[in-house]
Amino acid sequence: MNAVATANTDRPPLLEVRGLRMHFPITEGVLIGRKLGEVKAVDGVDFAIRRGETLGLVGESGCGKTTTGRCILRLERPTAGEVRFNGVDILALEGRELLALRRRIQVIFQDPYSSLNPRMKVGEIIAEPIRVHGIERDAARRARRVGELLSVCGLDPKFADRYPHEMSGGQRQRVGIARALALEPEFIVCDEAVSALDVSIQAQIINLLEGLREQFNLTYLFIAHDLSVVRHLCQRVAVMYLGRIVELAASDELFDNPLHPYTQALLAAVPVPDPEVEGRRGFRPLAGEVPSPINPPPGCVFHPRCPMAVADCQRTRPELREIRPGHWVACSQVDPPAWREAFAQSSVGRKDGKIPVVSS
Amino acid sequence: MPPLLEVTNLSTEFRTGLGTVPAVDGISYTVDRGETVAIVGESGSGKTASALALLRLIPDPPGRISGGRVLFNGRDLLRLSDAEMREVRGGDIGMVFQEPMTSLNPVLTIGRQITETLEQHRGADRITAHHRAIELLGLVGIADPLRRLKQYPHQLSGGMRQRIMIAIAIACDPKLIIADEPTTALDVTIQAQILELMKSLTRRLDAALIVITHNLGVVARYANRVNVMYAGRIVESGPAQAVYHHPGHPYTMALLRSVPRLDRPRQARLDPIAGQPPDLTRLDGGCAFRPRCRFAVEACARRRPAMAPTRAAGHFAACLRSDEIAVATEVAV
Missing domain, CATH: 3.40.50.300 (P-loop containing nucleotide triphosphate hydrolases)
Known part of the structure; x- marks a missing residue:
């Protein structure tokens, strides 16, 4: 297996994912399932997250980003691979040890409407994990803790007596965050945590997540499809396509110098809220659609849509290679010197529609 | 025609x-x-x-x-x-x-x-x-x-x-x-x-x-042209360039500022719009954006402002303080 795509550092990562595969069987028949094929939702994914870091996992629907998150949360049993948390392989944990792990890894879901129990009051929703894990058996102290968590998340402690339907989408998402924080986790999987929110509320929640990360020294895996949000919030970003990571780099590096043709196409497809900039950008959208993960194309999975594909791309599956320090790309056509030259000449309004980003 | x-x-x-x-x-x-x-x-x-x-x-x-x-x-x-x-x-x-x-x-x-x-x-x-x-x-x-x-x-x-x-x-x-x-x-x-x-x-x-x-x-x-809606009304309308570069309504301005942008340097923190969208069954007679507006003054509570022309041709905004805001954004940009 290739080296784990992590930035150079002496400290061991908080989370390490190696060779992760999640293949869902497609079966026929009711009692004795006959296997017809497999959906290769995640097909060999490697990455690592350092303590205190936010890693973004981006890609389009069906690329496997949510399944990757669910494997880390032990909500799925992966077909193959390792997930190490603080050096311990969590896929082997059972019973008491697994319960202890669940305190340290929490999740924030996308939809604040369906991820909160409509029959429970907000206070009960947040107190539930505290009760289940037997952390605070005294009801009065538990209620006090709920009040604290609500105010940490920017809500009035009085909200504990309300039901989710009495709150707006942004307020509900704050409740979801308070519930995730209730067990004082070290690591939180944010699965499209701001995607369902309106623009004006989205910025509030992004700022809240950033503030909490600093306050509690949290580590996030931030799964999202909105590239501008990911760039804002993440230190490093992994781009997934059809079950595989095609590019992984520090956020600024990835957005300034995207090397994989898919990453470039994704960035070009995002319209910028400025008519003048948009007017200057020549733009040709990527052709075709994402192929089926049941029967992925041979070789590089992106080759049928890739403007740079050569004959060899249909045969050989490219591995992630470290093209520059900390910048990993799975593309056989990426040649470091040529790319450096191409980007030195880049300017606003390039034919390929890429926007060079001014580094701060 | x-x-x-x-x-x-x-x-x-x-x-x-x-x-x-x-x-x-x-x-x-x-x-x-x-x-x-x-x-x-x-x-x-x-x-x-x-x-x-x-x-x-x-x-x-x-x-x-x-x-x-x-x-x-x-x-x-x-x-x-x-x-x-x-x-x-x-x-x-x-x-x-x-x-x-x-x-x-x-x-x-x-x-x-x-x-x-x-x-x-x-x-x-x-x-x-x-x-x-x-x-x-x-x-x-x-x-x-x-x-x-x-x-x-x-x-x-x-x-x-x-x-x-x-x-x-x-x-x-x-x-x-x-x-x-x-x-x-x-x-x-x-x-x-x-x-x-x-x-x-x-x-x-x-x-x-x-x-x-x-x-x-x-x-x-x-x-080519944009109408911005808030709480059931059009609060700003005009050519896209004018609305994006010189917003005449505080809501438009705040909306544009609250989104992270791929073509700009990364900000330390986003600049969100405070508060929640209004409950349309409980609107009072004043400007609906007033509770979330950083430019709100007492006069904003008295009536919902009508659309009025701004300095650019074909560009309208429904805000009492539209002119001052236009100046403020020019300084900010």
């Missing part, structure tokens, strides 16, 4: 258990021939209700169009008979909705759904309609049309279904297409394909387009 579409004081309300919701509260705007106009706003701002009202598709009860005039090509759509209105919908006005899976009929083939439109509106016979359907699929970039026409919506991907919706919308050479969040349910690369397709088709057919969206980037890329 009069505009293709002239909406005047259009209002729509919904009666709910909690009171009457003025979803659309006296909006006025125009669309010229061949022009792309965007209506931007967040959930509950009334942008979808305003489009449904144009087509008289507001479900009654609980909703109803409570006033206004919609002149399309010189005729007031609100005064047409139901039969005449059916002629307009899908005929001179095409529609593209957000969720192609629910707007297509799941038990009819793609082909039947396209030919039905042609037979209804243009009196085409089956064979002519069939040939036209093949031509339309070609126009919207669907390969192998003969096979696709025999398929059902569930056999197609989301992007493909939206192409079918567009084919139906343009089947009768409409003069106006109304697209309500046409790409919100789609992935970003497919979104780009669909938007480029709509842009090239409206040019080719010389059709005007009203695109309703919450995505400020989509507006910037495709719209």
Whole structure:
């Protein structure tokens, strides 16, 4: 297996994912399932997250980003691979040890409407994990803790007596965050945590997540499809396509110098809220659609849509290679010197529609 | 030449258990021939209700169009008979909705759904309609049309279904297409394909387009003019360049500032709009944005400000302090 795509550092990562595969069987028949094929939702994914870091996992629907998150949360049993948390392989944990792990890894879901129990009051929703894990058996102290968590998340402690339907989408998402924080986790999987929110509320929640990360020294895996949000919030970003990571780099590096043709196409497809900039950008959208993960194309999975594909791309599956320090790309056509030259000449309004980003 | 579409004081309300919701509260705007106009706003701002009202598709009860005039090509759509209105919908006005899976009929083939439109509106016979359907699929970039026409919506991907919706919308050479969040349910690369397709088709057919969206980037890329909605009203309207570069309403300005941008250096923190969107059943007589506005003064509580011209031609904003804000943003940018 290739080296784990992590930035150079002496400290061991908080989370390490190696060779992760999640293949869902497609079966026929009711009692004795006959296997017809497999959906290769995640097909060999490697990455690592350092303590205190936010890693973004981006890609389009069906690329496997949510399944990757669910494997880390032990909500799925992966077909193959390792997930190490603080050096311990969590896929082997059972019973008491697994319960202890669940305190340290929490999740924030996308939809604040369906991820909160409509029959429970907000206070009960947040107190539930505290009760289940037997952390605070005294009801009065538990209620006090709920009040604290609500105010940490920017809500009035009085909200504990309300039901989710009495709150707006942004307020509900704050409740979801308070519930995730209730067990004082070290690591939180944010699965499209701001995607369902309106623009004006989205910025509030992004700022809240950033503030909490600093306050509690949290580590996030931030799964999202909105590239501008990911760039804002993440230190490093992994781009997934059809079950595989095609590019992984520090956020600024990835957005300034995207090397994989898919990453470039994704960035070009995002319209910028400025008519003048948009007017200057020549733009040709990527052709075709994402192929089926049941029967992925041979070789590089992106080759049928890739403007740079050569004959060899249909045969050989490219591995992630470290093209520059900390910048990993799975593309056989990426040649470091040529790319450096191409980007030195880049300017606003390039034919390929890429926007060079001014580094701060 | 009069505009293709002239909406005047259009209002729509919904009666709910909690009171009457003025979803659309006296909006006025125009669309010229061949022009792309965007209506931007967040959930509950009334942008979808305003489009449904144009087509008289507001479900009654609980909703109803409570006033206004919609002149399309010189005729007031609100005064047409139901039969005449059916002629307009899908005929001179095409529609593209957000969720192609629910707007297509799941038990009819793609082909039947396209030919039905042609037979209804243009009196085409089956064979002519069939040939036209093949031509339309070609126009919207669907390969192998003969096979696709025999398929059902569930056999197609989301992007493909939206192409079918567009084919139906343009089947009768409409003069106006109304697209309500046409790409919100789609992935970003497919979104780009669909938007480029709509842009090239409206040019080719010389059709005007009203695109309703919450995505400020989509507006910037495709719209000539923009209407910004908040709490059922248009609070700002004007040419896209003017609205984005010199917003005249604090809401527009705050909205533009709150989004992270790929073309700018990373900010330490985003600049969100404080508070929550208003409850439309409890609006008072003042400006609806006042509780969240950093420019609010006492006078803002007295009445909801009317649209007034700003310094740029064709650019209007409904804010008492519009001029001061324009100066403030120039300093900020």
